[in-house]
Amino acid sequence: MVDKGADQKGATQAAIARLRRSRWLLAAALVAVLGVYGFGGLSIFVPLLAVALLVAAAMLPTAAERQSAGGTAAIEVGGLQRLSGEYLAAAVADPLIIFDRTATIVHANAAAFAAFGGLAPGMSLLLKFRAPEMQALLDGIVSGTMASDVVDYTEKLPVERTYRVSASSVGHGTDLYVLVFKDQSEARRIDRMRADFIANASHELRTPLASIAGFIETLRGPARNDAAARDQFLQIMQNQTGRMARLIDDLLSLSRLEMKPYLQPGTEVDLRQTIDSVIDSLAPLANENGIAIERDFIDGPISVPGDRDELFQVFENLLENACKYGQSGGRVTVSIAHAEDGQDPGVDVTIRDYGPGIAEEHIPRITERFYRVDVENSRTQKGTGLGLSIVKHILTRHNARLSIKSEVGKGAAFTVHLPAQ
Amino acid sequence: MQSVHIVSAYDEELKFLSKRIAAMGGHAERMVEQAVAALVNADPGLAQKVIQDDLVLDEGQREIDDKAIVIIARRQPMATDLREIVGAIRISADIERVGDLGKNVAKRVAAVIDGRQPSSLFRGLKALADLALTQLKEVLDVYASRSVEKIGFVRDRDDQIDAMYTSLFRELLTYMMEDPRNITPCTHLLFCAKNIERIGDHATNIAETIYYIVTGDQMPAERPKGDKTDQVVLPGPLSAG
Numbered sequence: 001m002v003d004k005g006a007d008q009k010g011a012t013q014a015a016i017a018r019l020r021r022s023r024w025l026l027a028a029a030l031v032a033v034l035g036v037y038g039f040g041g042l043s044i045f046v047p048l049l050a051v052a053l054l055v056a057a058a059m060l061p062t063a064a065e066r067q068s069a070g071g072t073a074a075i076e077v078g079g080l081q082r083l084s085g086e087y088l089a090a091a092v093a094d095p096l097i098i099f100d101r102t103a104t105i106v107h108a109n110a111a112a113f114a115a116f117g118g119l120a121p122g123m124s125l126l127l128k129f130r131a132p133e134m135q136a137l138l139d140g141i142v143s144g145t146m147a148s149d150v151v152d153y154t155e156k157l158p159v160e161r162t163y164r165v166s167a168s169s170v171g172h173g174t175d176l177y178v179l180v181f182k183d184q185s186e187a188r189r190i191d192r193m194r195a196d197f198i199a200n201a202s203h204e205l206r207t208p209l210a211s212i213a214g215f216i217e218t219l220r221g222p223a224r225n226d227a228a229a230r231d232q233f234l235q236i237m238q239n240q241t242g243r244m245a246r247l248i249d250d251l252l253s254l255s256r257l258e259m260k261p262y263l264q265p266g267t268e269v270d271l272r273q274t275i276d277s278v279i280d281s282l283a284p285l286a287n288e289n290g291i292a293i294e295r296d297f298i299d300g301p302i303s304v305p306g307d308r309d310e311l312f313q314v315f316e317n318l319l320e321n322a323c324k325y326g327q328s329g330g331r332v333t334v335s336i337a338h339a340e341d342g343q344d345p346g347v348d349v350t351i352r353d354y355g356p357g358i359a360e361e362h363i364p365r366i367t368e369r370f371y372r373v374d375v376e377n378s379r380t381q382k383g384t385g386l387g388l389s390i391v392k393h394i395l396t397r398h399n400a401r402l403s404i405k406s407e408v409g410k411g412a413a414f415t416v417h418l419p420a421q
Numbered sequence: 422m423q424s425v426h427i428v429s430a431y432d433e434e435l436k437f438l439s440k441r442i443a444a445m446g447g448h449a450e451r452m453v454e455q456a457v458a459a460l461v462n463a464d465p466g467l468a469q470k471v472i473q474d475d476l477v478l479d480e481g482q483r484e485i486d487d488k489a490i491v492i493i494a495r496r497q498p499m500a501t502d503l504r505e506i507v508g509a510i511r512i513s514a515d516i517e518r519v520g521d522l523g524k525n526v527a528k529r530v531a532a533v534i535d536g537r538q539p540s541s542l543f544r545g546l547k548a549l550a551d552l553a554l555t556q557l558k559e560v561l562d563v564y565a566s567r568s569v570e571k572i573g574f575v576r577d578r579d580d581q582i583d584a585m586y587t588s589l590f591r592e593l594l595t596y597m598m599e600d601p602r603n604i605t606p607c608t609h610l611l612f613c614a615k616n617i618e619r620i621g622d623h624a625t626n627i628a629e630t631i632y633y634i635v636t637g638d639q640m641p642a643e644r645p646k647g648d649k650t651d652q653v654v655l656p657g658p659l660s661a662g
Contacts, residue, residue, distance in 0.1 A: 102436070123566060124436075127564065130443045132447055135447060158555060363588075364585040364587075368544050
């Protein structure tokens with residue numbers, strides 16, 4: 001949008017500048033005209049001539065100006081003027097939203113679409129960003145009480161993210177404003193991670209640590225000379241240290257996941273290949289537990305948007321659980337199917353075991369950290385109580401859903417619904 | 422979104438209503454979030470702040486009521502506009518209730534702080550609150566985008582919230598039976614869980630109102646309720662324990 005008033009103002013300024021630059025020439029001309037006037041000819045043309053000279057001097061472009069006009073033209077051909085704001089916004093890696101005086105979205109770049117679902121031009125920002133500090137920021141900018149401002153904004157759900165949001169107006173008198181989100185999640189999380197890690201880990205590490213300490217005491221005391229007991233105790237201690245190591249691994253991998261920003265859009269994962277390699281990698285465990293893994297895949301290529309390593313971990317954790325806790329069933333079925341659900345097309349991957357199943361009251365809770373249906377069984381199966389939390393976290397990042405169906409005595413089915421998008 | 426009226430002030434008035442609703446919604450989301458954080462982290466200071474914040478929502482609801490009535494009286498709205506205005510009245514009432522429930526959770530913080538309950542209980546409450554807050558957030562996002570075709574998620578998540586609540590109910594009963602000293606804090610936690618579950622219900626109500634505003638039809642009839650706490654009975658005290 002070109003402002004006409006500003007153009008006119010610019011032209012006036014240019015004319016004044018020309019007058020200033022040609023002031024000597026002008027003065028000489030005026031002196032000459034006045035001289036002619038003084039020498040006597042009483043002509044009405046004389047004042048007119050003076051005015052004409054003045055106008056000519058104002059219109060005449062000077063050398064310097066010709067040069068600068070040429071320079072601007074060169075840049076313009078290069079395109080800053082022609083560069084569309086859209087391309088510029090797309091080139092910014094941070095989420096960026098351009099809005100107007102009514103706080104209605106005019107344009108949002110791809111990063112903004114990826115970070116905040118459900119944006120659309122014409123939507124009101126005040127309706128989308130409802131946190132009190134964002135409302136205050138938008139109000140202040142749009143009403144003109146502040147030219148620009150910065151606030152910290154935290155989105156807790158579905159995945160916690162912290163942004164430093166800066167808002168300012170675009171250009172002069174364009175009536176457009178811009179909102180830029182700088183992701184600060186990582187810096188914030190490192191602080192919080194320490195606290196979280198200590199809170200979670202200290203509780204869970206205390207039990208194996210206490211048992212190791214107890215055995216060491218026994219080995220140095222009463223069992224000092226008992227070779228059989230020593231072997232047995234050392235074995236238990238080794239199991240406990242293994243458990244602690246696994247727990248730390250899982251906690252770290254969960255913390256790392258939480259620290260990652262939103263998924264990069266545009267990467268596709270070949271589900272068939274991914275799940276095949278998960279099954280291959282767990283074949284030894286399945287053999288050991290006497291479990292046959294059956295496949296029931298649909299035909300054709302199956303790919304979904306997502307991160308391969310993360311999805312690998314999801315299916316690995318689910319299949320591992322099925323092999324461990326569904327051992328009595330003797331088999332596990334892995335199936336891939338197109339989601340029937342009309343409103344949300346995608347792919348459903350179901351991992352089904354035929355073991356003891358999960359009681360109804362536990363199903364809603366099993367994705368919580370350290371929630372265990374059966375503490376003893378989980379310990380003997382080397383569970384950390386974090387596997388399903390990791391699964392849930394990854395799926396949330398993928399906009400995917402996990403649904404669990406189970407009946408006691410009939411096994412359990414874990415279905416991952418990945419949207420095709 | 423809305424079509425344009427000849428009197429632009431009318432459009433402004435309608436927009437004012439939706440902006441006010443969004444601001445109230447944001448405020449309620451923040452209150453619930455902080456109330457649960459105060460509960461989980463045993464932070465009475467934060468709880469006190471939540472209790473005071475409730476005034477803003479009460480005021481917001483009164484303002485929307487007044488404004489809506491003035492619009493109805495002056496503009497004689499029809500069709501979508503009328504639904505929009507009546508919807509705003511209903512939604513603001515629901516949001517105000519959400520704020521009250523959040524405030525009630527905050528009020529109970531002091532009673533729960535004394536005896537530290539097992540951390541698994543707090544994790545359960547946090548998970549329940551996350552579900553309810555996600556429900557509220559997504560519903561308010563639909564209010565912004567008006568894309569009601571995807572509103573089916575509301576029913577699914579409502580079922581999840583009910584199932585989670587039933588599970589927590591059971592766990593709390595177990596703790597109370599184990600040790601009578603747990604009864605006081607666990608009863609408060611039980612009410613907190615119930616309040617959070619109610620927040621999910623209000624979010625579902627809001628979704629139904631939005632569906633009505635946009636389509637003019639009522640959302641298809643609801644399925645039977647998933648809250649099964651009315652049937653939860655634990656076996657009598659174990660003689661061994």
